[in-house]
Amino acid sequence: MCRLIFSKSLTKKIYNVWLVAGVAGAIEALKGACDKLKGKAKLICKIAYTAGGASVIYKIREAANKKQCFAIRFQAPGIVWYEVRKKSCQSK
DSSP, rough: EEEEEEOOOHHHHHHHHHHHHHHHHHHHHHHHOOOOOOOHHHHHHHHHHHHHTTHHHHHHHHHHHTTEEEEEEETTEEEEEHHHHTTTTTOO
16 A cells, blocks of 8 residues: 655645636646656556546545645555545645
8 A cells, every 4th residue: 555645735736726627627737746746656646536536626625625635545456545634744
């Protein structure tokens, strides 16, 4: 199992795009963030927005509203969970 934890500022940035451009815009913002990653983290991130769609964005909204971090937890091939994280959450 591994986790990809987004910072509070990146979580909030993606949420703000959702407010203006809706789910499709927020998924594009998430895709842009994923494209900056490398290796396994990039793969996990891409699986999340491809498979999760709107459910990912709603979890990002929950995290942003709680001033916490959005995280993607990857377990075994193809099992992906979306989380709101207070623990291990960084501001930047």
